[in-house]
Amino acid sequence: MSWTVLVATLRQRRWMLLWYSLGLVSYSWVMVWFWPQFQGTEYVDLIERLPEELTAILGGSAADIGTLGGYFETEYLGLMWMLIVSSAVILYAMKAVATEVSAGTMELVLAQPISRMRFIVTRVVGLVIVSAVLTVATFAPIQLFGPRYDIDLPGETYALLYGLGMLFVLSIGGISLALSAGAREAGRPAAIVGGVLGGMWILHILAEVSDIAGWFEPFNLLRYWRPADIINDGTVAAEVWWVYAGVAAASLAVAVVRFVRRDVA
Amino acid sequence: MGSVSGAGEDVATVGNLCVTEGALRMQVVETRGLTKFYGRDRGVEDVTLAVEAGTTFGFLGPNGAGKTTTIRCLLGMLKPTSGEARVLGERVTLDGAALRGRVGYVAGEVRAFERETGAWHIDYIARLRGAPAPSALALVERLEFDPSRKVRELSKGNKQKLALILGLMHDPELLILDEPTSGLDPLNQETVFEVVGERVSRGATLFLSSHILSEVERLCERVGIIRDGRLVAEEDVGDLIAKQLRDVSVTFDGPVPTGVLDGLDGLSDVVVSGEATLSGRIRGDAIDALVKRLAPHTLVDLTVAHARLEDVFREYYAHDTEVRS
Numbered sequence: 088m089s090w091t092v093l094v095a096t097l098r099q100r101r102w103m104l105l106w107y108s109l110g111l112v113s114y115s116w117v118m119v120w121f122w123p124q125f126q127g128t129e130y131v132d133l134i135e136r137l138p139e140e141l142t143a144i145l146g147g148s149a150a151d152i153g154t155l156g157g158y159f160e161t162e163y164l165g166l167m168w169m170l171i172v173s174s175a176v177i178l179y180a181m182k183a184v185a186t187e188v189s190a191g192t193m194e195l196v197l198a199q200p201i202s203r204m205r206f207i208v209t210r211v212v213g214l215v216i217v218s219a220v221l222t223v224a225t226f227a228p229i230q231l232f233g234p235r236y237d238i239d240l241p242g243e244t245y246a247l248l249y250g251l252g253m254l255f256v257l258s259i260g261g262i263s264l265a266l267s268a269g270a271r272e273a274g275r276p277a278a279i280v281g282g283v284l285g286g287m288w289i290l291h292i293l294a295e296v297s298d299i300a301g302w303f304e305p306f307n308l309l310r311y312w313r314p315a316d317i318i319n320d321g322t323v324a325a326e327v328w329w330v331y332a333g334v335a336a337a338s339l340a341v342a343v344v345r346f347v348r349r350d351v352a
Numbered sequence: 353m354g355s356v357s358g359a360g361e362d363v364a365t366v367g368n369l370c371v372t373e374g375a376l377r378m379q380v381v382e383t384r385g386l387t388k389f390y391g392r393d394r395g396v397e398d399v400t401l402a403v404e405a406g407t408t409f410g411f412l413g414p415n416g417a418g419k420t421t422t423i424r425c426l427l428g429m430l431k432p433t434s435g436e437a438r439v440l441g442e443r444v445t446l447d448g449a450a451l452r453g454r455v456g457y458v459a460g461e462v463r464a465f466e467r468e469t470g471a472w473h474i475d476y477i478a479r480l481r482g483a484p485a486p487s488a489l490a491l492v493e494r495l496e497f498d499p500s501r502k503v504r505e506l507s508k509g510n511k512q513k514l515a516l517i518l519g520l521m522h523d524p525e526l527l528i529l530d531e532p533t534s535g536l537d538p539l540n541q542e543t544v545f546e547v548v549g550e551r552v553s554r555g556a557t558l559f560l561s562s563h564i565l566s567e568v569e570r571l572c573e574r575v576g577i578i579r580d581g582r583l584v585a586e587e588d589v590g591d592l593i594a595k596q597l598r599d600v601s602v603t604f605d606g607p608v609p610t611g612v613l614d615g616l617d618g619l620s621d622v623v624v625s626g627e628a629t630l631s632g633r634i635r636g637d638a639i640d641a642l643v644k645r646l647a648p649h650t651l652v653d654l655t656v657a658h659a660r661l662e663d664v665f666r667e668y669y670a671h672d673t674e675v676r677s
Contacts, residue, residue: 091479099465191463195518198427199480200453203446347447352429 089201092209097216100179104217107175108224114171115228118163119236125158134161155238156315164225164314169255172221176260177280179217181273183210183264184346189272194352207268207346211339214264218256222249244321248314251323254331255312259284261338268346284309308334378405378441380526380557381426385435388421395421396581398435403574408558410568410589413578419561420460422578423530426559427457440526453481456524460531460561462511470499470506470514477518485521492517494543508535516544520551527551530561545570565658569593593636596658601631602646603653613645628652 134152151157187193197203226248233239266276287309293300304310311327381403388395396418403409413419424430425437428448437444442451464473478485492499497513506514512535527548533541548571552558562568568575575592577585607627613619618638624630634642
């Protein structure tokens, strides 16, 4: 890894990271603040009477929306949060390689005595840092402000949220980086990642009513992200860890291999 | 051990060393059958050349001929489809970091981080190289470059100055310059020629890619000419100058004297326009004869311009290209 490249990478992404983090902190705080007022409202009754398919489209979960986990999953972590953090890491991954190749700055950097392996490993470390910051910006406000608003979760639950949340972000970022690492410009790989995630989302909804869509569920990355279960029960199935850790590790390995073997100009 | 001949002298080669007129010299740049295709599109094909240590080599060709592709293969940015490239005695690989530490590269199209300043770039490249840049400040002053401005605020010429500073500031053994004076005003071009000349006089080897004949004439001893991805000629600059065409226009103070340039060897395409102006195309080695023919007459104007590179190719190398292809 190169400290020089890492510092430059984080410096050049600082505004993006700051605005995304501020957005997540604000969103999390609003969700925490709204929780006491949300409980027992007619809105909850309305949501609970909706068909499961419609609830799923709204980002809802199988969990009761009247529970803390159901509330957070339906109103925040089940859809909007995934959109926000996915866009952030897709943006990072595209700028990490594809945009630099098309802008020509990759040629400037790789004309210097830095190996491709060191360069791409540094960009991977940058992605890990970005994923960690986004995860902390999401869950730290809940942990910090929650006790004031009747949200009192055990430390183990927060540890699971931080850990699995970061792996989820890292797996999306890893897939994006793997595509970016072999691309000459950012448009196509970004569209592919966005399209695949959108397709997964649609299949996940259709799986409620279609056996064919249901067949894809084991391969659907979004299906394993169940924050309601973590918040309500404090549990995560072992296979979920393996899925996200496996996807993250494999995609980042692919990114490294593709980059060290490609033409960069 | 093999041998090749160039410019009328015998050169014996052992690995990347060669013996020229009894002196042992390393071949700093060497390609053998270098070929690069982008899918079905040709980049370069079967390029074989060698540049000895401490010499200056011009890589001349029109835009799109394959100059930049060759350079990118030399720097390990592109993986050759076939053939090989060696730089400073080492085979070029995609991951040849140590090798690039000994090379100074100025890209043809200046690309830098738009939101960063020149000073940030100088510091960044110095850190990547793991050593302070001894010549950075001197180059900034000589090129009258303002390092405090962001790249996006710089003109094309100033971006070119930044690229030159970044490429030359660490005193590399091998300078690979791709159209280095593009966008620079004549004064700064002159400064670049001086700086490069100084580096060469201190022992650096120059590999200069250009489509400007006069630039190559000014800086280089030998020239390789590339066209349509193939190296069509390699010769001494003196020979190229002799071959090189000039467009000449002469305006007399009266009607064009009858038969003034008749029979002048090397003159072609003669056209008389108006009463007093005569123009044509002349070979470089016939300039002296032309001037002597004109000397007895009174002239109002005389212009001699380098013919376009394409015209030189058409005149001298078209046949080579046809035969090879």
